[in-house]
Amino acid sequence: MGADRAALTGALLLLIAGSCRPAAPRHGVEITFSGSALGTEGALIARQVARFSRLHPGIHVRVQPTPDDATQRHQLYVQWLNAHVGDPDVLQLDVIWTAEFAAAGWVLPLDHYHPVTADFFPATVDANRWRDTLYAIPWYADVGMLYWRTDLLGHAPRSLDELMAVTAPTARRGTGTAYGIVWQGARYEGLVTVFLEYLGAFGGRMIADDGSVTVDSPEGIAALTLMREQLRTGRAPPEQLTWHEEETRFAFQNGEALLMRNWPYAYPLLGDSARSRVAGRVGVAVMPAAPGGTPTAALGGSELAINAHSEAPDSAWVLVAYLTAPAQMLERAVVGGYFPTRPALYDDPRLRAALTIPADTARSIVYHSRPRPVTPIYSQLSELLQIRLHRALSGQATPAAALHDAARAMNELMDRTHLRTLMARRSTP
């Protein structure tokens, strides 16, 4: 019986060992890339990785499928990285995670590989620096844009006053639109990006140079008051307080709204006349500003970083450099409509032909983009802000009271985590 048990244990151990360690390649190194396995994105990654393998026979790349949903991917990464697991070697970070992962020591600094950061949009590089060190390479950019109906308006609103004027119910009479403007009003990250754009439009910032939270500045209160006014005066639908990107797209696509704030993904979908009632009648522009402010687009997008416990960081870097090279970025833009993070590519005729949005407009919007505060506790700060924004918009508090409360809670969190002093040394939006 003892022998039996020993044999069983041995077999189990073998099984466990076997399942943990995938068959090692006979020569060269193996690295894993965390990416999507689904749809167009999965096919694109598979194609680029296959090409990479032909170019670098010594490096075997395995694609480790990870969830497309950002929250789920974040949870998974945090668990892996906390356990100091070496796979995946190359991580795909949402733009707001870089500082968090860098401060935790989960991703490697990349400066010693000498990436040419001048070739990228400055905002996309800034978003990936933590304490003056670069931790990730911008892979593609996502930006908030203002969609407008070219058949109902002569041009996109050029100022916030104009935006408020054209969206008023009286001004819209006869256009057949139920709403003036739609944006993402549910209590989630999207709401913060909308607020950030109005905040920038009034000339405000979320966090000042000295590291203190300034969402309750007069500019912040003006921004939130304006958002609330849109809901109260019939310019924006009250039910959009439960809306994410897709609900706003549906409303706009059905011709119910004059303007929409959304990300670039909506553009090709709106142009599809089989599904969209507004095909061919949609333009995009950067969000307008008030006097004294700047037109602002919230910056989103994806970044590539290297796991700090990778066993082959140099090989991982070769893959990162390959995937963020102009040729791959161009292919990504042509196939998936993702905005390149290299401004020079917007002059390429292949991109100009492929991108559904006029390339110069797209580039100009990315230039106006602003990263969300680059801090390791961004997600928590954002949650504290989301709750207060939502309270003010649903009429549970005045904009001023809600933002004072948000600033208090956010500053408290900064102090508790000793981050205020850490962040004071660098400027953030």
Add this chain to the structure above:
Amino acid sequence: MSTAVKPATGAARTASTAGAAREEQRLAWMLVAPALGAVALVAIFPLAWTVWESLHQHDLRMPWLGRPFVGVRNYAAIAGDARFWSALAHTALFCAVTVTAELVLGLAVALVMHRAARGRGILRAALLVPWAIPTVVAGLLWRFMFDGRASIANALLVESGLARQPVTWLVHAATAWVPVMLADIWKTTPFVALLLLAGLQGIDPALYDAAAVDGAGWWRRLRLITIPLLRPAILVALIFRTLDAFRVFDLVYVLTGGGPGTSTEPVALYTFDTLLQNLEFGYGAALSVVVFAITFGLALLYMRALGERADGAGARGGARS
């Protein structure tokens, strides 16, 4: 066991009996040990670990802070945490409204089913449909019924003239509760009804006949016979429902996400958010311990009430016979 054996005739016999008793006791412990071990492993160990974790500052996202022992600082923070207190108030409100409604409706349904002469089986099966639907699916169903201006709920209200304007249910702090509570009541009333039906079937019909002979009307029979004799079943239903309602999570998560703002956020959702969204393990553990303490306290209270009722009912029953 062995004490029941007749007193032994000799001293030697007594000693051997005592020895056997000890032997048997040891065997009993050995037999129980795996079960005790399992309980320790699945119940006590995780609980102790959570309590230990709650005495630390442990934030998975901020490894540079380490995992310092902070004593009861997390608990002190909870005491001053407005979001926690409002979450607790929301939970209590949700509990009180839904459990009351479920008991009243459940009793009504059980009485009807009890009287139904034919088709009781089919009735019972049909009644169980809402209970059988997964909570997340039920939550989504109710969300669709109440979401937006063109929702089914609004169509019904406006059509019937009960409301002049469509209501945007999910964006107001007070109205957002309506779909949440309705969904819970709709879903769990059948469960309560079945429990009470079982209780009703245990009541001797002769009692009703006797009462009828004495001239007691329907209301008097309900008040003086049905409800007192149903008390143990009612208490069991109360325990299950209160403890479940206190830990409500999935329904709110799907229906309102705790919003608008945090005005429908129950403690379980706040704990989930702290632990799994913000990855604050220390503070989240402290919140879990507090929730556990409250539910455990509630359970103890009910158990005691149930024990007393059972004894009381037994004593009365004995006196009557």
